[in-house]
Structure formats: structure tokens, C-alpha cells
Amino acid sequence: MDPLPLAQSLLRCPSVTPENAGAQAVLAEALESIGFTVTHLPFGNIKNFYAERPGLGAHLCFAGHTDVVPPGDNWTHDPFAGVVDGGILYGRGACDMKTAIAAFVAAAADTPGHVSLLITGDEEGEALNGTARVLEWMAEAQKIPDFCIVGEPTCRALLGDTIKIGRRGSLSARITVTGRQGHTAYPQKADNPIHRLIPALAAMAAHQLDSGTEWFEPSTLQITSVDVGNPASNVIPGAVFAKLNIRFNNLHTENSLTDWLTETLAPHAPEAEIEIFCSGESFLTEPGPHVEKLGAAIKSVTGVSPDQTTGGGTSDARFIARYCPVAEFGLVGATMHQTDEQVPVAELRTLAAIYRAIIESFAA
Numbered sequence: 001m002d003p004l005p006l007a008q009s010l011l012r013c014p015s016v017t018p019e020n021a022g023a024q025a026v027l028a029e030a031l032e033s034i035g036f037t038v039t040h041l042p043f044g045n046i047k048n049f050y051a052e053r054p055g056l057g058a059h060l061c062f063a064g065h066t067d068v069v070p071p072g073d074n075w076t077h078d079p080f081a082g083v084v085d086g087g088i089l090y091g092r093g094a095c096d097m098k099t100a101i102a103a104f105v106a107a108a109a110d111t112p113g114h115v116s117l118l119i120t121g122d123e124e125g126e127a128l129n130g131t132a133r134v135l136e137w138m139a140e141a142q143k144i145p146d147f148c149i150v151g152e153p154t155c156r157a158l159l160g161d162t163i164k165i166g167r168r169g170s171l172s173a174r175i176t177v178t179g180r181q182g183h184t185a186y187p188q189k190a191d192n193p194i195h196r197l198i199p200a201l202a203a204m205a206a207h208q209l210d211s212g213t214e215w216f217e218p219s220t221l222q223i224t225s226v227d228v229g230n231p232a233s234n235v236i237p238g239a240v241f242a243k244l245n246i247r248f249n250n251l252h253t254e255n256s257l258t259d260w261l262t263e264t265l266a267p268h269a270p271e272a273e274i275e276i277f278c279s280g281e282s283f284l285t286e287p288g289p290h291v292e293k294l295g296a297a298i299k300s301v302t303g304v305s306p307d308q309t310t311g312g313g314t315s316d317a318r319f320i321a322r323y324c325p326v327a328e329f330g331l332v333g334a335t336m337h338q339t340d341e342q343v344p345v346a347e348l349r350t351l352a353a354i355y356r357a358i359i360e361s362f363a364a
């Protein structure tokens, strides 16, 4: 099956999160026509579905999203027309990641194998009513797969050059230090919260969280804002706020980092308040037979041996990793979220051939 017509049909649905604009209906129909059973799983205002076809071998799941980010202006071609020009397919989602879904469906059509698809409409948004909720349903229905591939664009320069086997976590903190307002000429009658916050932030920024692991870069902390909003030069302010963000590897967790931040702050500002928002824990799928199958299939089609990395931001793989081993593999990510997002049609077809080889190796 050629993935191009389905890819074009999907690109023609303007499914900017949280809209679906018919994209999942197009996809569900294509899957039902090749023997899949589709279970629609809407949560809140978000459409999602799980589709499965029984078959040989291990249960391989493909996870993807039909939603896209807004197109913005100045496109050469209509971002929702699915235009092919000079062998290049243009459109919002041409790289991230409607085309990868079409490639996987085309691959599944050609290959027996026990495969399923976890499709969400909420990856580019809050991700509250998407993959995480579908996984809860899958666990309940005893449909957790043996292995999951997320079709996000992972490659740097050449199709096949990168598999992501983990991702760093991301934790943001907002710190409030309250003191006692006063006159700068009489500091003994005041308690300057800035003087408490600065040494605490300095200690946090100077601390080396770790020196990385075999698979991860060292964890990093960046202070992103310090705010007082004090218009006067002769007033000691009553409060100061700071924000920071930590990108962390699997030597840390939300809890361990929260403890460390609290302990670092306490000697300087025991009354300080700290609010934590962790958008995802880090995860790692240890290289093993499944990841090796992926690498071998990619090499058999492209001749390229993929690197196994854990860089970049978070993805829905962070939810899947709680249930089963997961890796990410898709197109070259050069134009994701950009104007004139695109994919060469030849690469789309090569991606389908790679997914076909992967399905075959899991079915064997």
C-alpha cells in the first residue's frame, strides 16, 4: 500500500489541537478496511482511538497523534491542502506526524503481525485527555502491548539515523520568599527576602546534579525568572519570586528533586514556599532485543545504523514508558512546527518500508 494518498487525506483535515476536523474518521476508515477493530475513546473534548488487528508474534503498538500545531503565516502552499510539488509533500503535520501514521498503516496493510495503534488528538496541547487516558483504558482491557513505537520525528539529518530510547524529565519550580518590608536606612527593622533568595539560588545554580550516564546527558538547572516589581530604591520589598526549570535524567525523580530544592532553600529561607510542576518524569528503555530489532530493521532498509539517544523535549512516550518498553522512531525532524513543513515523498515511502520491516521482525 502506498502511504501517500492516506497522508494527503490526513493533511487535508485542519486538526489544530483540540480540533480533530475529521482526521480520526479518515484514519479509522482506512484501518477498518484492512481488518482493524477501532474503539473510539473520546475524553473531554478530545478524540482518541485504539485500533487492533490480531496476528502473529509479539503485540507491537504504534502511538501517534492526529493533532497539529497552528500553521502560522507565509506558507508557499496551503498548509491544509496536502500538495505535492517537485516530489515534496507539504502541509502542517507532514513531518510531525500525520505522515508517519500513514506510513505505519501502509506497512500494516502489507504485513501480517499482531499490531495496534494508539491515536490521540491531544499531543501538542495539554496531553491530559489523550495518551495517558487511552493507556488507562488499555490496561483495564488487558491490551498493553509487548513493545510500543512512537512515530515522532526523531532523525537529525538522514532517515534512519536516530532512535530515541528515552527522554529527560522536566520539572519547573516557583519559589516565593516572604520577608518584612521596611526602610533601606533601617534594615535592622526589616527582613530582606532578596538577601535570602540570592544565596539559595546561587547554591542551586552551582550544584552539579550529576555527571550524566551512559545514555543521558548531565541533568541541568536553569533559573528562568527573578521578580520583585519594586518601583522604589529606598524600600526593602516584602516578597520576591523566582522560577526555575530542571531537565533531568533517570538518576532523579520529581520527588528527589523536590526534596533537594526544599533542603537547599531551607537554611536561607525556612519560611519559603515552593510550588512544583513536573510535566514528565525521565524514562529509559534499556537497549535489548526489542530495540535491536528496531535498529536492524532500519539498517536493512536504509543501510544506516541508528544512534540511540535520549535528547530533546518531552513526548507522549513518557506516559507509555509506565506500562511497557517504548522507543521513538520517525522522519527527519528538520521542519517540524515550521512554515512549509514538508517531507520528500520518497522518504515517506522509505519510512513505510522501515515500519514494514519492523512489523515483520516482531511477527517472526
Ligand SMILES: [Zn+2]
Residues within 6 Å of the ligand: 065, 096, 097, 123, 152, 153
Ligand atoms: Zn509530534
